Amino acid sequence: MANLEPVQLSGTVVKRASLHNKDQMDLLDIHIGDYVYVEKGGEIIPKITGVELSKRPADAQRPVFPACCPDCGTPLVRDPDEARHYCPNQESCPVQIKGRFIHFAGRKAMDILAGEATVEMLWSRGYIHTLPDLYSLTREQLISLDGWQEKSADNFLASLEASKQVPFERVLYALGIRHVGEQTAKTLARHFGSIDALMAASRDDLVQIEDIGGTVADAILAWSASDAARDCVERLRAAGLQMAVADTAESRLSDKLEGKTVVISGNFSISREAMKALIEAHGGKNAGSVSGKTAWLLAGEKAGPEKLKKAEKLGIPVISEADFRQLIESE
Ligand SMILES: [Zn+2]
Structure with a gap:
C-alpha cells in the first residue's frame, strides 16, 4: 500500500x-x-x-523491504501463489495473535465487545494468549484494566456470554482459518454440520464441495492437523460455543417472515448481526440492498438515506424496529 x-x-x-x-x-x-x-x-x-x-527527485530511494517480521523478528516467507511476504510465526507473532483476537471478536464473528485497544491491553497484561483464554477472564481482571469500570466489565462479560449462542457458521469464521472467509465458513458449516466432521474431512471430501478449491482445502487440512487448532476447538467447546449446526427446527422461531426479504439499515436495540439472525429465525431472508423483491426496509436509528430514498421510489414499506417486533410477535 x-x-x-x-x-x-x-x-x-x-x-x-x-x-x-x-x-x-x-x-x-x-x-x-x-x-x-x-x-x-x-x-x-x-x-x-x-x-x-x-x-522524480534526484535523491529518491527505492523502498527497502524488511527481511524479517518487524514485530517478532522471524524471517519473512514469500507466498509462492500470491507473491507477497508474510510472517510464518503464526503461533507466537504478537501482531498475528492480536489480529486473531480482533477478528474473533468482530461483529460478523463472535460479536464480543473487544476492539483493538481492549485486545492490546488484555494481551500486554498477559491475560490472553490463545482464543479460549477470553472465556476465562475474570471480572476482577477486567475491572483492573485502564479506564474500565464495573459497567464496562459487565458489558464485556455479557457479550462473551451471548457469544455462546452465536451459530456454528460464524464460530467457524471466527476461528480465523486461512482462506476461510464468511461465505466459505457458511458453505462448510452447511456441508459438514459440525467442527468434528470438518476436521475429519479428507482433501477429496473438501474439494468436491462447490466453491472450495485446492488452496482453501489445503489451508483447512493444515489447520485441522495442528495441535494448536485441536486444543483451541476443545477449549472453546468446553466454554460452551456452538461447534455444530443447531437443529433447524429448534432455531426456527416462526414462519411469519417466510418468503419475505428484509433489508436492514441503521442501528437497533440489538446488534445488526443479531437482527439478521432474528429475521432468519422467523423464516425471512436478509438482503444488502433494496430492490423490487424487498418486502420491507427495516430502518433503525440513523438509517442510510440512500436506502430510504430507494425504498420510497420503489414503494417498499419502511418499518421501525417496534413495527418489526409487533410483526414477529403477533399471534
Ligand atoms: Zn511476526
Missing part, C-alpha cells in the same frame, strides 16, 4: 493506493517520493499504474 498526498479523483479524495506486491513494485521501479499515475477501477482502493519519471 502506498500513502499519497491526498488528491481529488472522480469525486473522492484518494490518500492511499494499491501497489499489489513486490513484483509489481519492481516492475514500476517505484521510488519513495515519486509522482505516480493512479487509476480508480472497480475496486475500493485505487491502483498505481505508472510513475512520472520527469518529476
Whole structure:
C-alpha cells in the first residue's frame, strides 16, 4: 500500500493506493517520493499504474523491504501463489495473535465487545494468549484494566456470554482459518454440520464441495492437523460455543417472515448481526440492498438515506424496529 498526498479523483479524495506486491513494485521501479499515475477501477482502493519519471527527485530511494517480521523478528516467507511476504510465526507473532483476537471478536464473528485497544491491553497484561483464554477472564481482571469500570466489565462479560449462542457458521469464521472467509465458513458449516466432521474431512471430501478449491482445502487440512487448532476447538467447546449446526427446527422461531426479504439499515436495540439472525429465525431472508423483491426496509436509528430514498421510489414499506417486533410477535 502506498500513502499519497491526498488528491481529488472522480469525486473522492484518494490518500492511499494499491501497489499489489513486490513484483509489481519492481516492475514500476517505484521510488519513495515519486509522482505516480493512479487509476480508480472497480475496486475500493485505487491502483498505481505508472510513475512520472520527469518529476522524480534526484535523491529518491527505492523502498527497502524488511527481511524479517518487524514485530517478532522471524524471517519473512514469500507466498509462492500470491507473491507477497508474510510472517510464518503464526503461533507466537504478537501482531498475528492480536489480529486473531480482533477478528474473533468482530461483529460478523463472535460479536464480543473487544476492539483493538481492549485486545492490546488484555494481551500486554498477559491475560490472553490463545482464543479460549477470553472465556476465562475474570471480572476482577477486567475491572483492573485502564479506564474500565464495573459497567464496562459487565458489558464485556455479557457479550462473551451471548457469544455462546452465536451459530456454528460464524464460530467457524471466527476461528480465523486461512482462506476461510464468511461465505466459505457458511458453505462448510452447511456441508459438514459440525467442527468434528470438518476436521475429519479428507482433501477429496473438501474439494468436491462447490466453491472450495485446492488452496482453501489445503489451508483447512493444515489447520485441522495442528495441535494448536485441536486444543483451541476443545477449549472453546468446553466454554460452551456452538461447534455444530443447531437443529433447524429448534432455531426456527416462526414462519411469519417466510418468503419475505428484509433489508436492514441503521442501528437497533440489538446488534445488526443479531437482527439478521432474528429475521432468519422467523423464516425471512436478509438482503444488502433494496430492490423490487424487498418486502420491507427495516430502518433503525440513523438509517442510510440512500436506502430510504430507494425504498420510497420503489414503494417498499419502511418499518421501525417496534413495527418489526409487533410483526414477529403477533399471534
Ligand atoms: Zn511476526
